[in-house]
Amino acid sequence: MASSNSIHVAVLPGDGIGREVMEPCLACLDALSLRHGGFSFSFETLESGAVVFRETGVALPDEVVKRAVKADVMLLGAMGLPDVRYPDGREITPQIELREIFDLYAGVRPVETFPGSLVPLKDPRAAKLDFVLIRENTEGLFHSRMTPQVTGDEEARETMLITRKATERLADFGFRLAERRKARGRGEGRVTCVDKANVFAAFAFMRKIFYERAARFPGIKADHWYVDAMALSLIRNPWNWDVMITENMFGDILSDAAAALMGGMGMAPSADIGDRHALFQPCHGTAPDIMGTGKANPTAMLLSGAMMLDWLGETTGDEGLAQAGDDLRDAVRCAFANGTLVPFEVGGSAGLKQVSDRVLEALKA
Numbered sequence: 084m085a086s087s088n089s090i091h092v093a094v095l096p097g098d099g100i101g102r103e104v105m106e107p108c109l110a111c112l113d114a115l116s117l118r119h120g121g122f123s124f125s126f127e128t129l130e131s132g133a134v135v136f137r138e139t140g141v142a143l144p145d146e147v148v149k150r151a152v153k154a155d156v157m158l159l160g161a162m163g164l165p166d167v168r169y170p171d172g173r174e175i176t177p178q179i180e181l182r183e184i185f186d187l188y189a190g191v192r193p194v195e196t197f198p199g200s201l202v203p204l205k206d207p208r209a210a211k212l213d214f215v216l217i218r219e220n221t222e223g224l225f226h227s228r229m230t231p232q233v234t235g236d237e238e239a240r241e242t243m244l245i246t247r248k249a250t251e252r253l254a255d256f257g258f259r260l261a262e263r264r265k266a267r268g269r270g271e272g273r274v275t276c277v278d279k280a281n282v283f284a285a286f287a288f289m290r291k292i293f294y295e296r297a298a299r300f301p302g303i304k305a306d307h308w309y310v311d312a313m314a315l316s317l318i319r320n321p322w323n324w325d326v327m328i329t330e331n332m333f334g335d336i337l338s339d340a341a342a343a344l345m346g347g348m349g350m351a352p353s354a355d356i357g358d359r360h361a362l363f364q365p366c367h368g369t370a371p372d373i374m375g376t377g378k379a380n381p382t383a384m385l386l387s388g389a390m391m392l393d394w395l396g397e398t399t400g401d402e403g404l405a406q407a408g409d410d411l412r413d414a415v416r417c418a419f420a421n422g423t424l425v426p427f428e429v430g431g432s433a434g435l436k437q438v439s440d441r442v443l444e445a446l447k448a
């Protein structure tokens with residue numbers, strides 16, 4: 084941190100509803116700093132994404148990266164638009180490049196449900212889910228995405244990369260998180276490696292390393308599950324899990340399924356964490372189908388802001404920041420508690436303003 088109480092946040096609002104949900108998030112963070120008094124935020128807006136690419140031909144300008152490196156932390160809305168693409172048809176994805184540039188290897192996607200929010204599963208256990216999916220962010224099947232081998236109009240190949248280094252640090256991250264959760268009475272102290280080790284050598288390798296690292300955390304249980312069986316389990320009995328780690332592409336897919344368990348993309352926060360830097364963003368994309376309509380649910384962005392406060396609290400040891408993270412989550416819980424706040428995404432009529440106002444009210448109460 085630049086000074087003891089000023090936190091420099093690089094704000095990358097991006098495109099579509101990313102820009103819309105960022106505003107209430109910054110308002111909540113300011114409200115929290117007023118309420119707590121021990122810290123303040125200096126927000127530096129950095130423009131990148133599909134609109135910047137359309138105007139300049141560059142999605143993530145060097146200057147943005149240079150400035151973001153100097154910040155204490157990064158907060159991102161969402162990036163990309165379906166009509167803004169590279170010549171080969173892929174959408175621009177600076178949010179993925181940022182993970183690689185800053186080595187943000189752990190994609191942390193907590194799956195938490197709370198009273199009053201509308202969830203799709205009827206079993207009462209689905210209303211109090213509390214598990215964390217950790218997606219490897221720097222390799223896996225995304226490894227060759229910038230260098231695909233395309234042979235004329237006949238063949239296209241992508242290569243999956245699993246390295247010892249990335250698997251070890253991901254497993255360690257998962258075990259340490261399970262330890263912290265267990266110490267707080269959340270979760271049983273268990274990490275599950277989600278893979279496809281019965282078919283692919285790369286996943287057999289990943290699983291072997293996972294168990295090697297497990298031996299260093301004797302207080303935490305380690306087990307494994309096949310990704311296809313996990314897809315089934317997320318719908319049948321998602322309350323079974325505590326912490327799971329998985330490969331990049333599997334994590335991409337499973338985290339959208341997990342978001343559905345929370346009541347939709349608008350409810351699912353995420354963090355991309357490395358050893359030196361961290362970036363916080365909602366799991367959702369730019370949602371071009373609803374941008375500009377006021378229907379975007381900002382909850383995922385607000386909860387990502389709470390995760391940012393948790394991380395700042397942990398890395399600086401400032402208890403006020405950690406408390407502010409809890410306060411923001413409590414305000415979101417309070418906003419949904421009586422069941423009258425039902426976002427558009429799940430058939431209700433609460434949009435950006437209604438959800439933001441309720442959370443801000445709860446924060447100021």
Ligand code: ATP
Pocket residue numbers: 100162163348349350366367368369370371372373378379380381383428
């Ligand atoms: P990406 O590939 O960038 O992750 P995506 O193509 O998977 O994005 P999203 O932009 O996340 O898609 O949108 C998926 C669906 O979820 C869309 O119907 C969108 O309207 C809805 N959605 C996403 N985020 C929100 C939100 N915050 N509030 C309401 N609906 C949302």
